[in-house]
Every structure is written in structure tokens, then in C-alpha cells.
Amino acid sequence: MAITLNINGEDHELDADPQMPLLWAIREKAGLTGTKFGCGIARCGACTVIIDGAAVRSCNTPVAAAAGKSIRTIEGVSENNDHPVQIAWQDLTVPQCGYCQSGQIMSAVALLEKSAEPTDREIDQAMAGNICRCGTYPRIRAAIHKAAELSKT
Numbered sequence: 001m002a003i004t005l006n007i008n009g010e011d012h013e014l015d016a017d018p019q020m021p022l023l024w025a026i027r028e029k030a031g032l033t034g035t036k037f038g039c040g041i042a043r044c045g046a047c048t049v050i051i052d053g054a055a056v057r058s059c060n061t062p063v064a065a066a067a068g069k070s071i072r073t074i075e076g077v078s079e080n081n082d083h084p085v086q087i088a089w090q091d092l093t094v095p096q097c098g099y100c101q102s103g104q105i106m107s108a109v110a111l112l113e114k115s116a117e118p119t120d121r122e123i124d125q126a127m128a129g130n131i132c133r134c135g136t137y138p139r140i141r142a143a144i145h146k147a148a149e150l151s152k153t
Contacts, residue, residue, distance in 0.1 A: 003067050007032065008076030018064035022056075023047045025063045026073060034074035034102050038131075045130030048103035049073050055110035055126070074102035077109060084150035085109050088143040096134035104130050108144050117148050 004013050005022075007030055014029040026032050026049070035058055038046030042057035049058045050072040077083045081090075085108045088094075095101045104127070111118055111126040118126070123144050132140065 003063055005030070005063065005066055005071055006069070007071045008073060009070075014063070016063050018067075019062045021059050022049070022061040022063055022066050022071070023058040025066075026058060026071075032073050032075050036099060036102055038100065038103070043129070043131070044100065045103040045107060046100050048106040048130065050106055050110050053110065053113060055107045057129075072106070072109075074105060077105065083109065084147040085112065085143070087150055088146035092139050092143045092146060094136055094139045094143050096136055100130060100132050104132065104140055108140070108147065111144065112147060112151060116151065118144065 001016065001018060002013055003016050003018065004011050005025065007026065012030045014025055016025050016029055023035060023037060026035050035049055036046040037059065038044035040059050042060040047057055047059040048055050051066055052069045078086060085105055089105060107127055107130050115122055120141060123141050127140060
């Protein structure tokens, strides 16, 4: 079945089952592989994308639920890796293995779009569903604060 998804501002007409997880439509059908598969049950956050401004787990979101909405993946955050979140992530050397980082970044971007100066509590709540097996949580929190500062300039 043909379904049109708007991903990173571009319409993609995909031949996909309406119940296919959005993750697989993004990766396999649209060819955008920055969004990662982690657990498949919406617990780890590696597959996080932003749909109409909200951080969403794409592994358990059916394609049909995303049709007609604006979907942003890690590839759509910036063209030159110069979004304040990406700069802060690089400056503070947040990633170790890096596998979870696209989901972490997407959650951070969604948070900062809603709250320009988030508190530690807001950061912890927004990032709670993103698991980092390397344990870089203190650097993630620091990077979100730095990105908030960079966004002001």
C-alpha cells in the first residue's frame, strides 16, 4: 500500500503496510539509517524521532499513525552537524559507543524546542526513556544545558 510520509521536510511515497513500524519504513523504505533499532519495545529510546514536535519511539509507532505528520530524524536536525545540541554533544564528548546517541539527540532537541532553559528535573524527565549502556548521563545533561546556552546566541 502506498503511504506518503513527510520526513525531514521531504515527502516520501512508500510501499508499506500501514502497521509496519515507522522505524523500518524510515530505515528500509526511505533509506535513512541514522535512526537505530535498539530493543523493539519502545524502552531504550535508540529509535527516537520527532513527530509534530514530540519525541516518539519509532519502533512501536505504526506508519499509518505518522502519515500526514511532520517526521524529523537525526538526518533532519541540521545539514552540517551545527545544531546547538550537536555542537554541545561534540564539545563535551558525550558519546562513547555512540549507538544510542541519535535517539538521545532527538529527545534533547524535542526538549529544547519546548523548554529553552530546562531544569535538571525537566532534563531527567525528558531523557528518562533513553538508555545509554555506556552511562554518559552526566555528560548528556551537561550537553543539554550547554545547548540551551548556545541556542541563546
